[in-house]
Amino acid sequence: MSLIFLKNIYKIYNVGGEEVRALDGVDLTIKENEYLAIMGPSGSGKSTLMNMVGCLDTPSSGDYEFEGEKVHNMDDNQLASIRNRKIGFVFQTFNLLPKATAQHNVEIPLVYANIKREKRLKIASDALASVGLDDRMHHKPNELSGGQRQRVAIARALVNNPSLILADEPTGNLDSKSGQEIMNIFDTLHQNGNTIVLVTHEDSIASHANRTIRLFDGKIIEDVTK
Amino acid sequence: MFSLFIENIKISVSSVLSNMTRSLLTALGVVIGILAVTLMGTLISGLDQSFEKSMEFLGKDVLYIRKFQWFGNKDWWEIRNRPNIQTKHSETIRNKSQYAKYVAPVAEWWTSVKKGDENVSGVRVSGTTEEFAMITIAEVDKGRFFSRAENRSGARVAIIGKDISDALFQDKNSLGERIRIGSYNFRVIGEMEKQGKFLGMFSLDNQVIIPIGAHQRLFSRRGWTGINVKVDEADLDNATEELTALMRQVRRLRPSDEDNFAINRQDPFKEQYAMIKIAIGGTGLFITILSLIVGGIGIANIMFVSVKERTKEIGTRKALGATSKMILFQFLMESIIICLFGGLIGLGLAYGGSLIINSFFPSEMPFGLALAALGLSMIVGIVSGLAPSYKAAKLNPIDALRYE
Numbered sequence: 001m002s003l004i005f006l007k008n009i010y011k012i013y014n015v016g017g018e019e020v021r022a023l024d025g026v027d028l029t030i031k032e033n034e035y036l037a038i039m040g041p042s043g044s045g046k047s048t049l050m051n052m053v054g055c056l057d058t059p060s061s062g063d064y065e066f067e068g069e070k071v072h073n074m075d076d077n078q079l080a081s082i083r084n085r086k087i088g089f090v091f092q093t094f095n096l097l098p099k100a101t102a103q104h105n106v107e108i109p110l111v112y113a114n115i116k117r118e119k120r121l122k123i124a125s126d127a128l129a130s131v132g133l134d135d136r137m138h139h140k141p142n143e144l145s146g147g148q149r150q151r152v153a154i155a156r157a158l159v160n161n162p163s164l165i166l167a168d169e170p171t172g173n174l175d176s177k178s179g180q181e182i183m184n185i186f187d188t189l190h191q192n193g194n195t196i197v198l199v200t201h202e203d204s205i206a207s208h209a210n211r212t213i214r215l216f217d218g219k220i221i222e223d224v225t226k
Numbered sequence: 227m228f229s230l231f232i233e234n235i236k237i238s239v240s241s242v243l244s245n246m247t248r249s250l251l252t253a254l255g256v257v258i259g260i261l262a263v264t265l266m267g268t269l270i271s272g273l274d275q276s277f278e279k280s281m282e283f284l285g286k287d288v289l290y291i292r293k294f295q296w297f298g299n300k301d302w303w304e305i306r307n308r309p310n311i312q313t314k315h316s317e318t319i320r321n322k323s324q325y326a327k328y329v330a331p332v333a334e335w336w337t338s339v340k341k342g343d344e345n346v347s348g349v350r351v352s353g354t355t356e357e358f359a360m361i362t363i364a365e366v367d368k369g370r371f372f373s374r375a376e377n378r379s380g381a382r383v384a385i386i387g388k389d390i391s392d393a394l395f396q397d398k399n400s401l402g403e404r405i406r407i408g409s410y411n412f413r414v415i416g417e418m419e420k421q422g423k424f425l426g427m428f429s430l431d432n433q434v435i436i437p438i439g440a441h442q443r444l445f446s447r448r449g450w451t452g453i454n455v456k457v458d459e460a461d462l463d464n465a466t467e468e469l470t471a472l473m474r475q476v477r478r479l480r481p482s483d484e485d486n487f488a489i490n491r492q493d494p495f496k497e498q499y500a501m502i503k504i505a506i507g508g509t510g511l512f513i514t515i516l517s518l519i520v521g522g523i524g525i526a527n528i529m530f531v532s533v534k535e536r537t538k539e540i541g542t543r544k545a546l547g548a549t550s551k552m553i554l555f556q557f558l559m560e561s562i563i564i565c566l567f568g569g570l571i572g573l574g575l576a577y578g579g580s581l582i583i584n585s586f587f588p589s590e591m592p593f594g595l596a597l598a599a600l601g602l603s604m605i606v607g608i609v610s611g612l613a614p615s616y617k618a619a620k621l622n623p624i625d626a627l628r629y630e
Contacts, residue, residue, distance in 0.1 A: 056545060056623050077549045084547020095542040095627070099244055111233045112547040156546070 003163060003195055004030040004053060009062035011048050011218075022048040023059070024218035030197065032163075035190045037198045037206035040215035047168075049215060050199045054087055054166045055079045067163060084112050088157025092169035094149045096141040096156075102128060103137045106156045113160060127155035131185060147178030154185055165189060168199045183208050230552060238560040241532070242567060252528045253568025255521015256606055259514045260572025260599045261579070264591060266510025268580040270503060272589020277499050280425045282363050284492040289465060291319075291453040291473065295488040297498055308486040313438060315476050316355075316453045322472055325465035328456040330358040333441050335449035337408040339386075339434060341394040349390060350433040351407055353441020361456045364430075369401045369416030372437055380439030385416035388431035407434055410444050426587040462491065518602070521568070522610035529561050529614035540618050541626025554619035561611025562604055569603030 011023040022045045030036055030053075040046040051057040052064065055071055058079070064071040066082060074082070083089075088109075096105045106124040115123070128137055131151040141149050150170060157165055167186065171179030187208060190196050198209055206212050214222035242249045284290075293308050313331030320329040332354045338347040352358075359371040372383050384407060391400050400414045412434075421430035457465040466489050473487050533540070540553055548556075573596055580591040 051624050054545070056627075077551075080544065080547050080549040083545060089545045091542075091545075091627070095538065095545075097539060097542070099240060108543065109546045111230060112543075112549075112552065114229060116229060117232075160547075 002029045003032045003034075003067060004028070005063070005065040006052070007063045009052060009059045009064065011045075011052065011057070012060045021218045023052065026062075026218070026220055028053075028213070028220065030164075030195065033190070033193050033195055034211060035186075035196045035198075035209045037200055037209035037212045038215065039199075039201060039203075039206055039212060041201070044215040045218040046199055046215050048218075050166065050168055050197070053164075053197060054089065055082050080112075084109055085160060086163045088154075088160065088162035088165045090150070090153050090157050090165065090167035090170045092172040094141070094146075094153045094173070096149060096152060098141055101138045101140055102133060102144065102152045102155075105141070105152055106159055109156060109160050123159050124155070127159045128152070130158070131155045145178070146174050147181055150174060150178070150182050151185065154182070154189075158189075163195060165194055165196045166199075167196065169201075170198065171200075171202070171205055179205075231555075234552075234556050234559045235563070237556055238563040241560055242563050248528065249564055249567060252524055253521070253564050253571065255517050255524050256565050256568030256603050257521075257572040257575070259518035259521055259606075260569045260603055261576050262510050262513040262517060263602070264573060264576035264595055264599050265579045265583070266506060266514070267595040268576065268583055268589050268591045269510075270506060271592050272583055272587050273499075273503065273506075275589065276423070276426050276587040277495075279422055281492050281495065283421060283424060283430060284495070285361070285363055285456070286492055287457055287459040287462065288361055288491070289455045289457060289462070289469060290490040291315075291455065291469060292488050292490055293450070293452075296490045297494040298488065309477070311451045311453060311487060313442070313451050313453065315473070318476055319453060319455060319469065319472055323455070323465070323468055325457045325461045325468055326455045327458070328357045328360040330354050330361050330454045331438055331451065332358070332454055333438055333445075333449055333451045335441070335445040337445070339390055339394070340406040341403065344394045346390055346393045346432070348432070349407075351441065351445060352433055352435045353438035353445070354435060355438055358435065358454070361454050364421050365419050366416045367419040369414070371416055371435075377437040377439065380437055380443060382410065382412045382440055383415045383436065384412040385418055385435040386414055387418050387429075387433040388420040389429055390432065390434060391417050405434075407436070408445065412436060423587065466491070518606050522606045525561055525564055525607065526610040526613060528564075529557060529611050530617070532560065533557060533614050533618040536618075537621065537626050537629040540621050541623050541629065544621070544623035545627060550619040553621075554615045557615035557618045558608065558611045561615065562607035565603040565607030565610075566600065569600050572603075573599060 006026055006028040009023050009026040010021065013020045013022060026049065038046050038049060048057065052059060055066065058074070059072055062072065066086065069082065071079070071082065103121065103124050106127055107120045110120040110123060125134070125137060128134060131154055133148060133151055133155065136144060136148060141152070144152065171182055174182060183205065186196055186198070198205065200206050211225040213220050291311055293311055294305055298305070313333055316329045316331040319326055332352055335351045336348055337351055338345055339349045355377050356372060356374050359366070366385060369385070371385060372381065376383055384405065386400065386405070394400070394405060395403070400417060403414050404411050405414060418431070423429050455465070455469065469489050470485060474485065477486060479486070543553060577591055580589060583589050
């Protein structure tokens with residue numbers, strides 16, 4: 001069964017009276033437990049596609065179904081709910097709350113899912129343990145290394161048992177060693193049955209995925225499955 | 227939803243605490259506003275208490291025949307040339323008035339009172355008759371008032387006020403003891419109960435009461451004199467008219483002459499007091515509203531800054547599933563917390579201030595007002611936080627995430 005189904009997706013912006021087609025008729029199907037890398041130069045529409053897949057944005061036209069739910073005509077609250085329940089985000093800049101501990105950062109999606117505190121703490125510590133940070137639970141982001149911060153972010157992406165993990169240049173701000181560690185975690189997550197979508201411009205990162213699509217001028221110009 | 231609510235409070239408190247200086251400065255307007263409104267309330271409540279007590283002392287059913295109008299607008303030299311009230315007219319009033327229930331002439335003089343080495347100066351020495359006891363609201367606490375016979379014979383007996391008994395006798399028994407009033411010996415036969423200050427100005431307990439005969443013989447007749455008349459409360463207006471007529475008759479005034487005396491009662495005090503209260507209340511309210519408006523603008527401003535600073539956080543929170551409403555509540559809560567924080571500081575300062583006011587006259591911070599003040603600061607928080615919070619809630623998550 002397909003997890004994500006995009007059909008004839010257009011995203012059109014009006015910049016200074018000129019029509020810009022960030023996505024120009026994209027068809028994309030992602031199956032469960034797929035490990036997909038989205039590649040393309042800047043301005044190719046790769047970020048727009050990622051935002052679309054991540055339910056942060058809605059298409060100008062076209063159909064988008066996520067696990068059979070029609071995303072393209074959802075309102076903001078429904079989008080927030082689907083992001084909260086079904087998608088785990090990992091950002092290039094980690095996006096942790098600087099004043100909160102690792103545990104609290106990981107808890108946040110559960111707060112928005114309205115889960116009780118004791119249960120939240122338990123799930124959050126389990127998630128941190130699964131990325132090897134059981135001993136950094138009560139550290140704040142500025143007390144952690146870059147790699148550790150990104151691991152906290154991955155733990156945060158995992159707490160709601162998402163159907164999809166969406167990572168935007170997850171190693172972009174890391175040294176190669178930490179980057180390698182992060183990619184190993186993604187590989188493990190994939191082996192455990194998770195569906196992963198990576199946005200990257202590095203071939204070495206994309207090589208971890210078993211399917212790669214390339215975008216150019218808002219169109220998918222290449223779709224290769226290993 | 228409840229756990230989110232608690233979470234929002236936690237986020238807000240930690241955000242306020244981590245920007246302590248900024249929060250304090252921001253909340254200053256609210257602090258001043260709340261301080262002004264509660265201090266004003268405390269002041270008015272204290273004034274009310276003190277005023278009520280003072281009015282009790284005057285009594286609502288007593289008319290005071292005096293040389294001066296208590297709240298007159300006559301030129302002072304005109305009043306100054308009026309003849310003094312003669313205490314002997316009290317007999318005429320008693321005999322002729324149909325409204326007067328009790329009539330007591332009062333003559334006052336100020337001198338020192340001594341007992342051994344103890345000395346109290348500036349004591350009000352009131353000479354009056356035994357009927358005074360029926361007119362005044364104050365009770366004799368220990369001993370007794372002087373009798374008609376003692377008054378007639380001009381006996382040298384005195385009823386002393388609480389200040390005098392405290393100063394001269396402390397805890398010892400004063401009854402039967404001799405004291406010197408001015409340079410004359412008197413025997414203490416009674417103590418008046420504590421009456422406190424009149425309108426917070428002078429102590430009503432710093433006095434001795436003696437028979438008027440003795441007063442007139444021993445002390446100068448130049449002190450002021452008057453006649454106190456107790457009537458039925460319902461008859462106040464009629465009695466005023468009657469007494470005016472009687473006094474005009476006694477003074478042999480022609481119909482064309484103006485009154486050269488005054489019949490006073492407590493009402494004008496109340497009118498004056500109501501005006502003072504309006505003035506205090508109005509000033510307090512003005513300061514409160516002004517500082518709350520200015521404070522509110524300051525809070526709105528700092529909230530806009532806070533939203534701007536945390537744009538990326540807002541984007542992240544939205545990506546993680548926060549709805550616009552949740553973001554709105556988060557920032558609204560923060561603004562409310564800042565205001566409540568200011569409100570609590572204001573209340574704390576006001577409590578300190580109320581203790582200071584209390585040292586001048588008895589007063590307490592009204593509890594209801596304190597609650598209302600906190601409610602008011604919450605409202606300021608909501609009103610001034612609304613626009614910034616709305617702005618935060620409406621942020622597009624993609625733009626917010628991209629914001630550096």
